[in-house]
Amino acid sequence: MSAMDTKTKGAISLKGSAQLVQEFFHYGLNNILYQRGLYPADSFSRVKQYGLTLLVTNDNKLKAFLEPLFQQVEKFLAAKKLKRLVMVISEIKTKEVVERWQFDIQTEDINEEGENSTRQKDEKKIRQEMGDVIRQITASVTFLPLLEVPCSFDVLIYTGKDTQMPQDWAESSACLIENAEQVQLRSFSTSVHSVQAQVQYKLES
Amino acid sequence: MQMDSSPLSESDDSMSESTRVFNLKMEKEFVKAFPLRSDQRISMGPPTSTLKGNPTFGKTPLMRGQAPVSTPHSMRNMKSSTPIRFSLDESFITGATAQNLSSKVAELTTELDLHKRKLERQSKELATTIERMERYKIESEELIRGNAELKKNKQRLEDDLRGAQLMTNTDTTTNSSSSTVINKLFTWLEWKEAQLNTMAAIMASAQLWTEDNRNLVANSYRSIEPIMLSQDDVAAYASGSVQDFQGIHESPIAEAVEVEEERNPNDTTLREDNETIYMDESSTEDIQNNQSTRILPFEDEQESAKEISILNNTMYEKDEKIEKLEFELNKAIEQLELYKGRTTKLAVMEEENQSLKHRLGFLEQMHNDSIRDLHASARLCENQLASTMTSPDGKKMEREEARSLTLTMRTMQRQIDELGEIGGRSEKELQVARDEIMKIRSELEASNNYSNQLSKDVQTMSAEKGTLMEQLAEAKRQLEEVNRVDMTTLVNDTLVPESVATDAGDTTQIVHFQFNPLDQARRELRDEERKRSLGGCEGPSVKRRRSEDDAEMEELRKKLAMAESRCERLSNHSIDSVRNFRNIILKVTGYDIKMKQEDSVQLTSTYDTLNQHFGFMVRDGRVEMIELMDKPFDGPDRFQFEAEMWMGERNSVPGFLAACQIKLLEEALVQPEETLMYGNEGDEFDPSGPSFSILQED
Numbered sequence: 078m079s080a081m082d083t084k085t086k087g088a089i090s091l092k093g094s095a096q097l098v099q100e101f102f103h104y105g106l107n108n109i110l111y112q113r114g115l116y117p118a119d120s121f122s123r124v125k126q127y128g129l130t131l132l133v134t135n136d137n138k139l140k141a142f143l144e145p146l147f148q149q150v151e152k153f154l155a156a157k158k159l160k161r162l163v164m165v166i167s168e169i170k171t172k173e174v175v176e177r178w179q180f181d182i183q184t185e186d187i188n189e190e191g192e193n194s195t196r197q198k199d200e201k202k203i204r205q206e207m208g209d210v211i212r213q214i215t216a217s218v219t220f221l222p223l224l225e226v227p228c229s230f231d232v233l234i235y236t237g238k239d240t241q242m243p244q245d246w247a248e249s250s251a252c253l254i255e256n257a258e259q260v261q262l263r264s265f266s267t268s269v270h271s272v273q274a275q276v277q278y279k280l281e282s
Numbered sequence: 283m284q285m286d287s288s289p290l291s292e293s294d295d296s297m298s299e300s301t302r303v304f305n306l307k308m309e310k311e312f313v314k315a316f317p318l319r320s321d322q323r324i325s326m327g328p329p330t331s332t333l334k335g336n337p338t339f340g341k342t343p344l345m346r347g348q349a350p351v352s353t354p355h356s357m358r359n360m361k362s363s364t365p366i367r368f369s370l371d372e373s374f375i376t377g378a379t380a381q382n383l384s385s386k387v388a389e390l391t392t393e394l395d396l397h398k399r400k401l402e403r404q405s406k407e408l409a410t411t412i413e414r415m416e417r418y419k420i421e422s423e424e425l426i427r428g429n430a431e432l433k434k435n436k437q438r439l440e441d442d443l444r445g446a447q448l449m450t451n452t453d454t455t456t457n458s459s460s461s462t463v464i465n466k467l468f469t470w471l472e473w474k475e476a477q478l479n480t481m482a483a484i485m486a487s488a489q490l491w492t493e494d495n496r497n498l499v500a501n502s503y504r505s506i507e508p509i510m511l512s513q514d515d516v517a518a519y520a521s522g523s524v525q526d527f528q529g530i531h532e533s534p535i536a537e538a539v540e541v542e543e544e545r546n547p548n549d550t551t552l553r554e555d556n557e558t559i560y561m562d563e564s565s566t567e568d569i570q571n572n573q574s575t576r577i578l579p580f581e582d583e584q585e586s587a588k589e590i591s592i593l594n595n596t597m598y599e600k601d602e603k604i605e606k607l608e609f610e611l612n613k614a615i616e617q618l619e620l621y622k623g624r625t626t627k628l629a630v631m632e633e634e635n636q637s638l639k640h641r642l643g644f645l646e647q648m649h650n651d652s653i654r655d656l657h658a659s660a661r662l663c664e665n666q667l668a669s670t671m672t673s674p675d676g677k678k679m680e681r682e683e684a685r686s687l688t689l690t691m692r693t694m695q696r697q698i699d700e701l702g703e704i705g706g707r708s709e710k711e712l713q714v715a716r717d718e719i720m721k722i723r724s725e726l727e728a729s730n731n732y733s734n735q736l737s738k739d740v741q742t743m744s745a746e747k748g749t750l751m752e753q754l755a756e757a758k759r760q761l762e763e764v765n766r767v768d769m770t771t772l773v774n775d776t777l778v779p780e781s782v783a784t785d786a787g788d789t790t791q792i793v794h795f796q797f798n799p800l801d802q803a804r805r806e807l808r809d810e811e812r813k814r815s816l817g818g819c820e821g822p823s824v825k826r827r828r829s830e831d832d833a834e835m836e837e838l839r840k841k842l843a844m845a846e847s848r849c850e851r852l853s854n855h856s857i858d859s860v861r862n863f864r865n866i867i868l869k870v871t872g873y874d875i876k877m878k879q880e881d882s883v884q885l886t887s888t889y890d891t892l893n894q895h896f897g898f899m900v901r902d903g904r905v906e907m908i909e910l911m912d913k914p915f916d917g918p919d920r921f922q923f924e925a926e927m928w929m930g931e932r933n934s935v936p937g938f939l940a941a942c943q944i945k946l947l948e949e950a951l952v953q954p955e956e957t958l959m960y961g962n963e964g965d966e967f968d969p970s971g972p973s974f975s976i977l978q979e980d
Binding site: 138139142145146160161165167169170172227229230231232233234235236237238240242245246247248249250251253 | 783784785786788789790791792793794795796797798799800801802803804807
């Protein structure tokens with residue numbers, strides 16, 4: 078079921094918005110992984126999305142991690158539980174956090190069904206905003222420090238304390254960077270979910 | 283006396299024994315071989331010159347009618363040398379007595395030799411026995427030294443054990459004394475509480491249980507310092523009955539009663555009440571004192587820590603003691619095993635000694651029997667000699683022989699006596715050896731007894747060690763419990779939760795996948811480092827990647843080989859097809875068509891004897907002739923007419939080619955004798971040949 082199925086003529090529901098945001102995270106995180114060189118470039122394939130040519134991983138192991146992650150993210154978004162999603166890039170050897178891509182999510186007070194269950198916003202506009210954010214992410218590579226040591230990543234989910242977590246999920250620290258440099262990126266809104274992006278990175282010593 | 287001057291007699295001293303014996307034997311043989319010659323010489327006159335050459339008969343004046351017997355002088359000479367010589371002259375002795383004597387003497391000599399050999403053997407055995415006894419002595423000395431060391435070890439172990447027992451007993455005594463004192467104290471408190479209640483009731487009935495009095499009673503202990511009991515005090519309080527516990531001093535009560543009596547000499551009730559009151563106050567004080575005594579050590583953390591520290595030290599000392607005891611015990615067991623081995627060896631040696639003794643006794647008996655037989659034989663010989671000497675038929679020579687035999691016998695007797703003395707000495711040494719063996723045996727028994735005792739001690743010590751270990755385990759458990767309680771308290775009291783930096787609020791939790799790429803990468807890195815440290819120079823991912831690369835390379839190689847073979851096959855097929863196609867075109871059109879470039883073609887007619895060709899070029903879909911029989915198209919040529927007609931007017935290249943072909947065929951038919959080229963050299967001309975087809979069209 079695509080996001081369009083839940084919308085009619087610019088009307089967007091909570092579920093559809095969750096699907097759109099999840100899709101943004103899918104392409105956004107893949108884009109970061111490609112741009113930051115965490116995985117070999119030949120393990121990515123090109124796809125057209127948001128009017129851009131984006132790269133999506135073909136690595137089975139990475140897909141096995143990302144797919145259930147995005148499924149859970151969509152569930153949290155649809156349940157209005159997701160407050161923040163952070164992609165942490167750390168050095169493998171020392172586990173020191175070097176970059177922190179943070180996406181703050183604000184969810185409008187909207188019902189799942191019935192009255193007050195939709196918002197009005199053109200999907201094309203939403204996708205354009207998403208594309209702008211992704212473009213800015215791509216452009217961020219110009220000022221971010223080069224990752225010279227082997228790095229890997231983790232994705233942190235900020236939810237309410239009363240949220241029941243599935244198995245295989247565990248509590249984590251915030252993985253903050255001390256004295257980090259912070260750059261605010263663009264934001265987009267589906268009129269149900271607003272996503273504000275920013276990147277924090279460790280200054281080169 | 284002529285015998286003295288004979289060569290035989292002269293050379294008697296210088297000759298060796300064997301030569302002399304040989305000469306005597308030869309002389310005897312000669313006499314035996316010629317018994318009557320002397321008689322003949324005596325009766326027939328002087329000997330011949332041949333006989334003169336004989337040193338014996340030529341120089342010895344023999345008496346007529348006398349037998350050729352040896353003279354006493356010669357006998358003396360022979361006797362002085364050896365008795366064997368005497369026996370060799372038996373042929374000169376014709377009497378039966380002399381022969382018997384010689385045989386007897388020979389027998390005696392043989393027996394004497396036999397006894398000598400026996401004695402020598404016995405002497406050797408005795409020497410061996412003495413050597414063994416010396417070895418026994420050395421071993422027994424070692425055994426005694428080992429026993430002394432074992433005794434020292436045992437003494438040390440006993441001391442250690444006593445020390446450990448003393449420590450255990452001290453602890454046990456202290457614990458039991460403390461518990462006794464506490465029991466007594468609580469009993470005493472119960473009793474005093476009952477007395478206090480009674481006193482309160484009395485005071486209430488006497489209307490003295492006022493608020494002031496109650497405050498007075500309640501605050502009466504405040505000026506009293508807490509009491510710290512020493513171990514001696516504990517021991518003193520532990521002894522005796524609870525009624526002997528001096529909680530309430532009688533003297534202050536008595537003094538108070540006396541004061542009251544002085545104040546109210548007639549008020550006996552008040553005196554009793556006061557007694558009760560004072561008793562109550564004193565009891566309160568004592569209760570408080572005793573409470574202080576009981577409670578204070580637990581209130582003071584430092585004292586508690588000190589106690590725990592002392593307990594720990596005691597435990598460590600006990601541990602060390604037990605370890606030391608275990609070490610000593612193992613050492614003692616090893617020594618015990620060593621001594622058991624030695625004991626076994628000694629038992630074997632004792633058995634050997636017993637068998638040797640039996641053998642020695644048997645040899646002694648044989649020796650005594652031999653000596654007895656020898657004495658008997660000597661007496662018999664003497665008797666025979668005496669009888670021979672006293673016989674009427676005895677002669678001087680025989681007497682001399684008997685005398686010499688007597689001397690020989692005496693010599694032999696002396697030798698026997700000497701051997702007897704040696705045997706006696708040996709017997710004494712044997713007795714000494716026996717004594718030493720007995721001594722060693724007694725020491726061995728003592729050592730066995732001591733070993734048994736030591737084994738019992740070791741068993742006892744093992745049992746005590748087990749008991750001590752149990753006590754130690756119990757004490758450790760108690761200590762751990764105390765430590766755990768302390769640690770729990772410490773953790774609860776002092777541990778402050780560490781603040782972790784977070785950007786989430788109180789209502790937000792941060793979660794992530796447990797199996798995230800970062801942790802996975804770290805695990806892989808650790809595995810690689812571990813494998814690298816274990817000797818592997820490549821990590822699993824590298825190996826896996828390399829194996830994957832190898833497999834991919836192999837697959838690519840296979841694909842390449844297949845593609846090459848297919849390409850080759852296609853190429854060959856293409857070449858064959860092209861060749862076949864050209865042949866067909868040649869046969870159908872009569873032109874050999876060759877592509878020069880991508881857009882130009884060259885045609886050679888099979889009927890052309892000059893082997894010239896046409897050249898065409900395709901430009902923008904149109905065919906233009908660029909060559910006409912090796913000349914430019916615009917030049918004069920033999921096909922100029924056909925060119926203008928078919929290509930110029932009718933714009934048909936195939937028509938031009940067909941016209942040219944017809945013309946060439948006609949020319950060829952006009953010149954039949956000439957050899958026409960038809961395709962390749964050697965092909966026959968076929969006039970029915972090719973038909974036309976258009977090579978390329980607009």
